[in-house]
Amino acid sequence: MLEHYKKEYCQSVNQYIVIDLDGTVKESDDIIFTNIVGENISNIHPFFESIHVALQEENQKHVFSCIHLTNQKNETIITDIIVKTFDGKKPALVVILDLTVHYDNYQTTAQVRNESVINSQILELKNEYLQEKEVFKNAFIANFSHELRDPLTGVLTFSDILKKTNLNEEQLNYLKVIDSSSSYLKQLIEDILDISKIEAGKLELVIEPFDLRELLEDIEHLFKIKAEQKGIELITNFNDNLPAVIGGDTLRLRQVLSNLLENAIKFTEVGTVTFNVSLNQIRAQKANIHFQIVDTGIGMDKDNVDDIFTSFTQLNTSQSYNKGAGLGLAIAKHLVSLSHSVINVDSTLGEGSAFSTNINFKLDHNYKLETKKKNKVIKPKSDKKYSILLVDDSEITQLSILKILASRGNYFLDIVTRGEDVIPRIENSEFDLVLMDIKLPNSYGDQITKLIRQMPEREHKKVPVIALTARVFKDDLKRYKKAGINDVIKKPFDEETLITKIEEYLK
Structure with missing residues (x-):
């Protein structure tokens, strides 16, 4: 066979x-x-x-x-x-x-191998492109934000100065519009920067003790006014058994709750927005707290729930609701995820929505809160005239700081616009403090500060340096500290922030 x-x-x-x-x-x-x-x-x-x-x-x-x-x-x-x-x-x-079979098999093998190599190269090129795109985008956002913050600082400063002048009622109303618009613009800038931080993986929580009820009452006060302006009612229910002092990121918690409340009020024309906060449980030195915001607004289809957490996305694009960049809920979702939690949504089209989340906070009997000085500017200990060097190339920032310091009467201000002129100016003069812009033409403020710290004369190299900047990523702050910068004032800033920070470092 x-x-x-x-x-x-x-x-x-x-x-x-x-x-x-x-x-x-x-x-x-x-x-x-x-x-x-x-x-x-x-x-x-x-x-x-x-x-x-x-x-x-x-x-x-x-x-x-x-x-x-x-x-x-x-x-x-x-x-x-x-x-x-x-x-x-x-x-x-x-x-x-x-050898047809042999060559066909060889060709098939070679083709598979070549396709694999090509696909690998395509993937590598795509990754390189995405990385370059990400670097470009982050650099663009950082530079764009920086350029916006200087004129915004001018708007805030001169708005404060105008409030102190003799204005009639009509002029005061105009000033309120300016304040409202500048506050909205400032928030948009912050949101865009936060999205940039999120996508770059640089946004982290800062856990510190804070007074939970004080935070909730501050938020309640702000949004009650906004709700009244909209003609609706804000109802708050804060349980009595909430812990007084907890450990968490108060700035980011405020941001999450504010974004959710802002969204609820925005999409509610008639009825109420209810803000509920209750304690779920206390376990292993952690307090699990439930936050819920319920509105009687326009609601949405269940199929669209996931879309509302996508950056720059708005489900309702009608003229009544198109204000905003569509970033608030995307940021809130990510901030909550940093606490290993999620935002739950229950919504019915035409009836309203309920947003809720459960977040763990640290409990520690050793937590102590620092005494806060509200609406109080520190006064100099003497009648001495303090000499301050401002290193900044923005004429708006120069004029803003000049007006703020001049209104106090305790300061002399010297201005330098180029980095290479800083050391010679310090060598020839004696300054009590330096205000240093980080982004300067052909140089950076942290590099100049390093040179100051290397100066031979003790009185020169020990002068306090406060950075003026919009770049406040965690890596940036570490770099500033390593360079010898004492503190940071984030742009845009107002009069009280500037004066308070300056006088903390005056002898």
Whole structure:
């Protein structure tokens, strides 16, 4: 039986042909091409016309690889062809090796390998492109934000100055519009920066003790006014058993709750917004607190719930609700996720929505709150005139700080706009404090501060340096501290922030 199978299935795919030196076929085993004895081999396929030159060379072997031939069944086969000549006028031998299966397998393997290499290279290029795009975007946002904050500082400063002048009622109303618009613009800038931090993985929580009820009451006071302006009611229910002092990021918690309340009031025309806060449990020195905000607004389809947490996305784009960049809920979702929690949404189109989350906070009996001085500017300990050096190239910032300090009457202000002029100015003058912009033409404030700290005279190198900047990522703050910068004032700033921070470092 084995011999029968061998005869049936083990057929040769090699053809042996004996030809004269002029190409006439003398003998053939007819394995691939049949009935060719007596024909010129060039009639079998045009390729064989090229072997006539080889036939003139005695005792030589020529190998032609990967030759595509068409057989008598009009099938394309891939072959290797061997042409062997002998001494004298002996006929030559032509061997046709049908390697179609071999070459097809090789080509398939090579194609798979090449596609894998190409796909790998494409993926690498995509990653490089995304990384470059991310770097460009973050740099653009940081620079754009910085450029916006200088004029915004001017708006806030001169708005405060105007409030202290004799204004009539109409002018005061105009000033309220300016304040409202500048506050909205400031919040947009903060939101865009937060999204940038989130996508760069640089936004982290800062856990510190804070008074929970004080925070909730501050938020309640602010949004009751906003709700009244909208003609709706804000109802608050803060349970009596809430812990007084807890450990968490008060700034980010305020941001989450404010974004959720802002969203609820925005999409509610009639009815109420209810703000509930209750204690779920206390366990292992952690308090799990439930926050819920319920509105009687326009609601949404359940299929659209996930979309509201996507950056720059707004489900309702009608003129009544199109104010805002669509960043608040995206930021809130990420901030809550940093606490290993989620925001749950229950909404019915036309009836309203309920947003809720459960967040763990630290409990520690050693927590102590610092005494806060509200709405009180520190007064200098003496009548001394303090000399301050401002390093900033923005004319708006220069004028803003000049007006603020001039209104106090306790300061002399010297201004430098270029980084290379700072050290010579300090060498020739004695300053009580330096206000240092970080981003300067052809230099950076932290680099200049390093040079100040390397100055030989003690009174010069020990002068307090406060940075004025919009760049306050965690890595930035570490870099400023390492450079010898004492403190940071974040742009845009107001009069009280500037004066309070300056006088903390005056002797």
